[in-house]
Amino acid sequence: MDVELIEIRDFIATHHPFDLLPAVVLSDVAGKLEARYARQGKRMIAIGDHVEHLYIVRTGAVETHDPSGQLLARKGEGETFGVDALLHGGEAKNRVDVLEDSLIYALPGAEFHDLRKTYKQFAYFFEPAGGNRLRSGLREANNRSAGHLNLMSMHLGDMLRRAPLTIGPDTTIQDTARTMRTENVSCLLVVDDGGTLTGIVTDRDMRSRVVAEALPYTAPVSTVMTADPLRLSADDYLFDAMLLMSRNAIHHLPVLRDGVLAGVITSTDLVQTQSTSSIHLVRDIYKRDTAEGMRDALELVPDLTLQLVDSGASAHNIGHVISTLSDAATVRLMALAEQRLGPPPIPFVWLAAGSQARHEQTARSDQDNCLLLDDSYDPEKHGEYFQAFTKTVCDGLNICGYVYCPGEVMAMTERWRQPLKTWKQYFNKWIDQPDPKALMHASVFFDMRPVFGNHSLFHDLRASVLKKTKGSRIFLAYMASNALSRQPPLGFFRNLVLVRGGEHNQTLDLKHRGIVPIVDLARVYALDAGAEVVNTLDRLDTARDMGSVSKDGAADLRDAWDFISTMRLKHQALRIRANKKADNYISPDELSNFEKSNLKDAFSVVKTMQGALATAYQTGRL
Amino acid sequence: MLRHLIGTDMARKILWLRCRPGPLKDYYAVDYPTLDTPWSAVEFLAIDLETTGLNPEQDEIISIGYAPVRRGAVVFSESGHHLARPTRPVPEESAVIHGLLDRHLQAAPPLETVLPRVLRAMTGRVPVAHFADVERGFLDAACRRLLGHPLLVPYVDTLRIEKRVLERRQDAITRGALRLNAARERYNLPRYKAHDARLDAIGAGELFLAQVAHMDTKKPPRLEEVITG
Numbered sequence: 024m025d026v027e028l029i030e031i032r033d034f035i036a037t038h039h040p041f042d043l044l045p046a047v048v049l050s051d052v053a054g055k056l057e058a059r060y061a062r063q064g065k066r067m068i069a070i071g072d073h074v075e076h077l078y079i080v081r082t083g084a085v086e087t088h089d090p091s092g093q094l095l096a097r098k099g100e101g102e103t104f105g106v107d108a109l110l111h112g113g114e115a116k117n118r119v120d121v122l123e124d125s126l127i128y129a130l131p132g133a134e135f136h137d138l139r140k141t142y143k144q145f146a147y148f149f150e151p152a153g154g155n156r157l158r159s160g161l162r163e164a165n166n167r168s169a170g171h172l173n174l175m176s177m178h179l180g181d182m183l184r185r186a187p188l189t190i191g192p193d194t195t196i197q198d199t200a201r202t203m204r205t206e207n208v209s210c211l212l213v214v215d216d217g218g219t220l221t222g223i224v225t226d227r228d229m230r231s232r233v234v235a236e237a238l239p240y241t242a243p244v245s246t247v248m249t250a251d252p253l254r255l256s257a258d259d260y261l262f263d264a265m266l267l268m269s270r271n272a273i274h275h276l277p278v279l280r281d282g283v284l285a286g287v288i289t290s291t292d293l294v295q296t297q298s299t300s301s302i303h304l305v306r307d308i309y310k311r312d313t314a315e316g317m318r319d320a321l322e323l324v325p326d327l328t329l330q331l332v333d334s335g336a337s338a339h340n341i342g343h344v345i346s347t348l349s350d351a352a353t354v355r356l357m358a359l360a361e362q363r364l365g366p367p368p369i370p371f372v373w374l375a376a377g378s379q380a381r382h383e384q385t386a387r388s389d390q391d392n393c394l395l396l397d398d399s400y401d402p403e404k405h406g407e408y409f410q411a412f413t414k415t416v417c418d419g420l421n422i423c424g425y426v427y428c429p430g431e432v433m434a435m436t437e438r439w440r441q442p443l444k445t446w447k448q449y450f451n452k453w454i455d456q457p458d459p460k461a462l463m464h465a466s467v468f469f470d471m472r473p474v475f476g477n478h479s480l481f482h483d484l485r486a487s488v489l490k491k492t493k494g495s496r497i498f499l500a501y502m503a504s505n506a507l508s509r510q511p512p513l514g515f516f517r518n519l520v521l522v523r524g525g526e527h528n529q530t531l532d533l534k535h536r537g538i539v540p541i542v543d544l545a546r547v548y549a550l551d552a553g554a555e556v557v558n559t560l561d562r563l564d565t566a567r568d569m570g571s572v573s574k575d576g577a578a579d580l581r582d583a584w585d586f587i588s589t590m591r592l593k594h595q596a597l598r599i600r601a602n603k604k605a606d607n608y609i610s611p612d613e614l615s616n617f618e619k620s621n622l623k624d625a626f627s628v629v630k631t632m633q634g635a636l637a638t639a640y641q642t643g644r645l
Numbered sequence: 646m647l648r649h650l651i652g653t654d655m656a657r658k659i660l661w662l663r664c665r666p667g668p669l670k671d672y673y674a675v676d677y678p679t680l681d682t683p684w685s686a687v688e689f690l691a692i693d694l695e696t697t698g699l700n701p702e703q704d705e706i707i708s709i710g711y712a713p714v715r716r717g718a719v720v721f722s723e724s725g726h727h728l729a730r731p732t733r734p735v736p737e738e739s740a741v742i743h744g745l746l747d748r749h750l751q752a753a754p755p756l757e758t759v760l761p762r763v764l765r766a767m768t769g770r771v772p773v774a775h776f777a778d779v780e781r782g783f784l785d786a787a788c789r790r791l792l793g794h795p796l797l798v799p800y801v802d803t804l805r806i807e808k809r810v811l812e813r814r815q816d817a818i819t820r821g822a823l824r825l826n827a828a829r830e831r832y833n834l835p836r837y838k839a840h841d842a843r844l845d846a847i848g849a850g851e852l853f854l855a856q857v858a859h860m861d862t863k864k865p866p867r868l869e870e871v872i873t874g
Contacts, residue, residue: 028721030837030844057718058847060832060854082835124833124858126851129718 028053031128035079038101039620040148044138052138056128061085061121067104068119074108076129083125087117093634096627097122099518106149109135179264179278180257183286187277189214192221192245196233199224199244210275210287213248220277220284222248227274252277257285264288265340308351312359314419317352321423324348325599328386332596338588339560342383349379349425353392354475356419360412367412368405370397372476376432380472381542382558385592386605390417390425391432391467393439395480400442413440432467443484450488457501465502469546470557485555493553496640502550503640506543507633511626512536519611519623527608531622533594534607537587540629541580544636548572559584576632583625590614590622656797668761669792675769677798680869684857687868689714689801690770691850692763693842694780697735701782705731706756709763710842712850714773719850725766726843728753757791764788767798771872775825775849777802803828803852805873810856828852832859 032053035041041049057076061067061083068074070090078085080098087095087104095117098104108115109132139146189212190199203211203226213222224244232238232247253271255264257280264276274290304327307320324345331341357373377391378384394413396405413434421427434440441449450468453461469488473481492498512520512531521529531537545559548566556565560581567577594613595605611619636642654676661673678687692711698704712724730753753759763784774780777800788796807828811818821827825848826836832855837844853871860866 028724028844028847031721034835054721054724056721058721058851058854059718060834060851060858062858065858082833124855126834126855 031056034081034101035128037616038079039616040145042616043144043148044142048138048142052130052134055134056130059127059129061125061127063121063124065121066118067121067127068108068115068117070115070118072108072115073113074105074115075113075132076105077103077109077132077135078105078119079103079128079130081126081128083121083123083127085119085121085125085127087119089117103149110149178257179255179259179261179288180280180285182261182288182292183257183278185286187212187284187286189218189284190244191215192248193243195241196229196238196244196247197240200229200240203229209289211244212277212284212287213244214284218284220252220254220279221245222250223252223275223277224248225275254279255288256280261293265293265337268293304348305351308348308355311355314356314359314422317355317419318423321348321352324386325605328592328605329596329599332592338585338592339558341592342378342381342385342558342588345384345386346375346379346382349384350375350474352423352425353416353420356416356423357412357475359419360415363415364408364411368408369399370477370480371395371409372478372480373416373434373474374471374481375474376467376471378470380470380557382472383542383588385588385595388425389428390420391428392417392420392434392474393432393468393471394434394441395446395476395484396440396442397477397480398442398444409440410435410437430467443480446484447487450484451491454488454491454495454498457498462501462505466505466543466546469550472557489550489553489555492550494551499547499551500640500642502547503636504642506540506547507637507642509535509540509543510633511540511629513623513626513630519619519626521611522608527606530608530610532607533587533591533609537626537629538584538591540633541584541587544580544629544632547636548577572632576635579628580632583628586621586625590618653797653799660794660797664792664794667792668764669788669794669796672764672768672796677769677771678868680867680872682868683865684868684871685717685865688770689773689850689853690767691719691773691846691853692767692780693774693845693849694783695842696779696783697731697733699779701786704783705729705733706783706787707731707735707750707753708842709759710844710846711763711766712843712847713766713770714850714853717854719847719854721847723766724843724847725762726841727759727762729756729759730754756787760787760791764796771801771868772798773801773803773849773853775802775828775845775852776804777873799872801853801871802873803849803856806853806856806871810859825849825852829855832856 028050032049035053036044036046036049041052044052056079058081067078067085080100080102082100084097084099085104086097089095096104104119105115107117113132139149188202188206188208190202192213192215194202194213199211203209210223210225212220213224215221222245224247228247228249233240238247253267253273254277255267257278259278267276268274268290276288278285278288304320304323308317311317311320328341328345331344336344353373353375361367372395374380374393374395375391376393378388379391394409396409417427417433417435427433432439449464453465453468457465471481471485514520519531522532523529542559545562545566548554548571549556549562552566552569552571554562554565554569556562563572563577563581563584566572567574572580590609591607594607594609597613598605614622657673657676661670664670664673690711690713692709694706695708696704696706706729708726708728710724710726713720728750730750732755735750772780781800785796788794803825804823807823808818811822816822825845829848829852830836832852834848834851834855837848857866857871860870862870
């Protein structure tokens with residue numbers, strides 16, 4: 024072509040995922056388009072039509088419905104449609120109608136498929152499930168923050184420091200232990216004569232399978248090893264290792280290069296790649312003797328968050344780290360209180376509520392906690408002790424920066440410092456009479472986690488509550504309806520709806536409109552499944568396994584949570600770096616087109632799942 | 646005038662007989678569809694010229710852009726753009742409009758080289774232009790001068806269609822309201838900023854699609870309903 028269609032090229036170049044294509048390719052793509060015009064109300068694609076093009080909205084808007092009439096998506100300027108059909112042999116499964124007079128560019132299907140084959144990042148965008156797309160987007164976004172040691176960009180192969188230490192399956196347990204001692208390692212790999220990996224044996228196996236079981240030391244190691252262990256390839260990322268380890272609660276992973284054993288990655292290796300400051304910080308907190316001292320130690324939390332974000336840690340991990348620090352402060356304050364007031368007269372357990380309980384704290388936030396006492400509690404005899412005890416701890420937390428809960432959800436509030444039988448009554452009442460106040464309390468107290476004390480008290484309470492909620496359709500329907508009260512900020516045309524006016528004018532509220540809706544959804548699924556876990560991602564996993572949410576739905580929500588949370592953390596890190604207070608309000612100007620597109624995907628997922636929940640529980644009838 | 650006596654179809658046949666073998670004879674050898682054909686079965690060629698002035702007898706074509714319109718789509722992949730070297734320097738006042746200066750055009754082939762390519766693109770297709778008098782006048786004059794016979798073909802003029810629409814709605818036609826971009830805006834079409842012949846041709850083609858989509862006919866309009874003369 025003698026002169027390029029510069030304006031057409033420039034248009035597609037500013038829209039995702041075309042922005043991922045090289046400039047020369049973009050010119051070529053522009054030259055292969057066709058322009059069509061569709062008037063408002065026209066059916067662009069009918070179900071069963073043969074679709075031969077990828078469509079890009081130049082001006083106007085269209086919407087897609089599935090055969091049952093449910094709205095799937097609205098597409099505006101720069102967005103594509105027809106993809107599903109193109110990826111499934113060309114037959115349209117959904118219909119597309121024109122919402123506004125539209126000029127639509129059409130790229131021949133063959134060109135689309137060529138681009139997908141040649142440009143992987145471009146292909147990722149069009150992967151069938153929005154979730155997949157988001158997942159690749161996340162990976163891509165993380166890879167872009169170059170210059171830092173990065174879980175998403177470092178290969179396991181680069182981490183291996185020494186050749187793998189192996190033993191044969193017939194080695195005795197005693198010889199195995201001796202080798203571990205001489206080599207100073209916490210695990211050994213078991214290989215057969217051909218050098219093929221058949222098992223792994225760790226320190227922990229020695230404790231729990233040998234000593235605890237009183238096995239003879241002459242028995243072969245094959246009797247205590249973990250046979251056919253999980254493994255990864257040298258090309259896999261550090262991130263994959265971290266995921267696999269945390270999902271399976273293991274600390275050692277054999278790594279193979281081209282099918283040959285190349286070494287072992289341990290959780291210690293992973294921790295060392297990140298900053299070790301979180302561990303130092305925990306130790307530091309335990310050394311302090313006053314709340315003021317702890318406050319000084321905790322001042323490092325914003326810096327730590329910054330470091331973790333930079334090193335590519337996931338939002339999930341960061342939430343765990345920050346919440347663990349809050350736990351540490353709480354536990355230390357209780358130890359100090361005991362020193363002053365003497366040992367507690369009856370068993371109790373201190374429970375964290377809200378985001379600390381869910382392991383989802385980002386920065387130090389308000390304190391949410393309560394106290395669960397043994398049923399031998401006698402206010403006359405024990406009331407004074409526990410009042411003083413909880414007051415000391417809550418005051419201490421306030422000094423540390425976990426300010427008093429405005430709703431008084433704190434152990435120092437008498438109502439939330441009660442014996443087991445009273446707590447059971449509370450829950451029974453909330454579940455049987457789900458008025459708005461009850462639902463509010465339920466949302467707070469269904470996210471509970473024991474921090475210190477007699478855990479069995481808590482397990483007793485939890486078991487009785489879950490037994491009652493599981494299958495209680497009416498209560499769950501109210502919880503579902505409550506979960507729909509906050510909607511993602513997506514407008515009619517799939518545009519982002521910004522906060523108007525006030526201090527946060529023209530921003531997106533990532534917490535209340537992005538993260539909270541997902542947390543609320545996960546809580547309903549988990550209660551329906553009778554799941555004990557409280558962390559949002561854990562809840563989604565468990566609920567998926569129990570069948571209270573679809574597999575795809577759970578995966579998509581997981582990614583949406585991860586994406587929005589990561590975006591929020593990065594935003595907060597930027598604010599901290601600029602010496603501003605971390606908040607949840609992000610301006611669209613801070614986002615690249617790429618991030619905006621992913622954020623819209625994430626919000627769409629939430630919206631879709633809220634719609635599904637509304638249908639499942641018929642919340643419209645309440 | 647020949648075609649007023651015997652009709653355009655017959656006049657084209659006579660011109661085909663009279664032409665010596667060459668690009669114009671080849672052009673006339675292929676007929677475009679009859680006037681009762683539904684518009685979507687007709688192939689169109691959106692076309693735009695840039696000239697050194699407005700008088701076809703004196704001024705010269707310096708740039709020709711075009712893009713086929715087929716089955717309701719403007720096909721970019723078959724679009725074309727040719728510059729033609731004028732015999733005289735480009736007057737400053739027209740250079741301001743299209744941004745083509747003498748040095749751009751020095752390397753271009755003369756119009757006699759470009760014209761046959763344009764005729765090939767026009768073959769069997771009904772031309773579409775915004776304010777088609779320019780294209781009609783200049784292409785006809787060029788064919789007479791360089792190939793010995795007139796270029797006789799009915800045009801779709803998107804400006805005239807637009808004028809008809811506005812008159813029917815009894816809107817007052819303000820100054821500039823019929824310009825390509827002003828007309829496009831009424832159909833929610835994007836504003837193309839560049840002023841080059843190919844993009845203007847594509848722009849006219851898209852406007853044509855929009856105008857047809859908004860014609861409130863029960864059946865898809867026939868060719869004679871979109872042709873303006």
